[in-house]
Every structure is written in C-alpha cells, then in structure tokens.
Amino acid sequence: MKDGIQLIIDGQEIEGRPGQTVLEAAEDAGVYIPRLCWMKDLTPAGSCRVCTVRANGRPQAACTQPISQGMVVENDTEELRTLRRNMIDMLFVEGNHFCMFCEKSGNCELQALAYRFGITAPKYPFAFPARELDASHPEILIDRNRCILCGRCSRASEELDGNKMFGFVGRGAEKQIATGSGNGLGDTCVGAGDAAVSACPTGSLLIKRIGFSVPVGQRKFDSQPIGADIESDDDGTSERA
Numbered sequence: 001m002k003d004g005i006q007l008i009i010d011g012q013e014i015e016g017r018p019g020q021t022v023l024e025a026a027e028d029a030g031v032y033i034p035r036l037c038w039m040k041d042l043t044p045a046g047s048c049r050v051c052t053v054r055a056n057g058r059p060q061a062a063c064t065q066p067i068s069q070g071m072v073v074e075n076d077t078e079e080l081r082t083l084r085r086n087m088i089d090m091l092f093v094e095g096n097h098f099c100m101f102c103e104k105s106g107n108c109e110l111q112a113l114a115y116r117f118g119i120t121a122p123k124y125p126f127a128f129p130a131r132e133l134d135a136s137h138p139e140i141l142i143d144r145n146r147c148i149l150c151g152r153c154s155r156a157s158e159e160l161d162g163n164k165m166f167g168f169v170g171r172g173a174e175k176q177i178a179t180g181s182g183n184g185l186g187d188t189c190v191g192a193g194d195a196a197v198s199a200c201p202t203g204s205l206l207i208k209r210i211g212f213s214v215p216v217g218q219r220k221f222d223s224q225p226i227g228a229d230i231e232s233d234d235d236g237t238s239e240r241a
C-alpha cells in the first residue's frame, strides 16, 4: 500500500490507511477491539470507553483515535481487559438487565461482551433504578431499563434515517434517551425498519410482535463470541482460544 501507515498492535505490525482510527485499522487487520457505542457508518462518539487502548502509552478510545506512523498500540493486555471488564460490569448494575427474560438475549452486544469477558455474576451492587418503558408506538417500544446511553439510536436516526428522533435529556444518573417530540415514542414518525431501531445494541429499542421469532440458541452470539467474525481466518475459523 503506497500511502499506508505502519503501526504496531500488541506486537503485530499492521498497515492502515490515512484517516482510519485505531479501531478501524485493527479491524481490517483481523484484530478485534471490544466496542459498544461505536457502530459502522456512524460518527464515533467515544463515550462508552469499552474500546480503550494504550496508544503510544496513553489511554485512548480506539474508535476516535486516528492512527499515525509508527504508533504502538496495546490492546489485549491484562490491564485493559480488567478496565473493560469493569466498565461492562458497571453497565449491568447501573440499569436493569435481566438477560434471561430479554427478547434480545443472544443478539445483545452487552450480554455478548459479558460472556466474552467471562462475567458471570455482578461485581458491584445493583442500583435498581426506576426507569420508564414507552410502548405508545404501534410498531416499536423503548425499555429504558436496558438503555446503556450509547447514543447509537440517536446518531443512526440523524445520520442514516435523516431524522432526529432521539436525543438525551437529564444529567448524571438522571440522563435518559428521549424522543424528539417530547410526547413519547407514539408521537414520532420512527418506523420499525428504521436504522435507529436496529442500531440499538441491547434490548432497549425493540420491534413489537416479533419476539422470539428466532429461537434462543439460534441467535447471532449463540454460536460464536462477539468479535469472532473479525478474528476469523479466511476459512471461517476463529483465532481466539
């Protein structure tokens, strides 16, 4: 590659393209960097910090950090695995996530990350916040108990659907996703087929009346861990132990 940018990730030399972030260059090279608020084709928000790496020794969000010539990136280290595990742990106790009852189980990126990181029990006390469910729309619903405030629905609505149907209101522990109309989901023009709905990584934004049409056991992350598709060899086998 003529204008390639050489960098090192976990001791492996890779080549990226100008304008790429660490996450994108790593992905092209078959290196998975865990992520939650990042989604392909959306402007990166850099908010969840699950993708934290050390770039030239400094902690950076891989989804927003541009690559540079000779950059040395640490990704799969015990320090970073612990940091990411703690952040995922906190997301679980900060909301109300009951995977065994959730329609998104098996397709949920938060749940899949927990499995990948070996999280089987809560490390921190549950906050059990009182959060609202809005089922006022004929096709979809928002369950704020499962919202991790990644903002993917909001960015997808604006950048892919050409709407601005979702945004944040409140601050700190009171922060929550809200609809642009202010009158609830039923007062918006969001449709079940909109990118905003499919952008949700958890079971917060769900389409009604299709629950469990794909049986548990046959869902995306039931057969392989999250990130395995990036780490797969050409023959489809995963390099991950």
Ligand code: FES
Pocket: 034, 035, 036, 037, 038, 045, 046, 047, 048, 049, 050, 051, 052, 061, 062, 063, 064
């Ligand atoms: S995926 Fe990079 S900060 Fe969320």
